[in-house]
Amino acid sequence: MTTNASPATTRARTSALALVGDVVVVLAFAGTGREFHSEGNPILGVLLTAWPFLEGLLVAWALPPIRRRPLRVWPGGVAVWLGTYVIGMILRGATGAGLAVPFLIVAATVLGVAFLGWRAVAWLIRRAVRRA
Template sequence: MRKVVAGALDVCCVLVFVAIGRSSHDEAASVTGFLNTAWPFLAGLAAGWAVLRAWRRRPDAVVPVGIGVWLSTVAVGMVLRVVSGQGIAFTFVLVALVFLGLVLLGWRGVARGAVALRGDKPERV
């Protein structure tokens, strides 16, 4: 169950990033536009999970899964945007790095802190 929740939280983080970005640029609220913006980052997220085999580790751990998933989401997402003709700007890369870093690592840090406060031992895989 922990793996499903971790994956769902990661997807939600990417979708929130896309929603905020599209809203801040007054882009139309069409589903196709949203999906067109989201798919490169969701593919980057999936690539990170696959390369790290996150489901076989502790997917809620900041290191190495959180950092690897974060960097993969941004790097692969940006490459796919360029390849698909969507383009990128330096400031967009910085915003993506910061925002996705905060949310993808942030929820993991909060989860670890909550486990520590409860006195539970982290699940070993």
């Protein structure tokens, strides 16, 4: 596949798609949790659960390593994971939302697997395409 896109355009497109992927991870995490616990209004409930983690995600995305190489598992993916998780939990705690130990463990695990996992799959696909 040949494109005439400049490197800057390609980088911007990759970053935008990576950010969308990360937002999807957070929304899926919040939606799955809400569904698992059979809690009320699905759309509002997901947004209420997701907002602290979306804030954390945006703060993490402000870091230069993430913007420069958003598909890298290290350091970008790890920074996205930890920033989203830590800031999300701080905001949850500050607003009186639950911070039960099982939730802390499940959230760290699920977000880590999802953020790092999709990046690892993207890396494998890019590698396979480059070899083909």
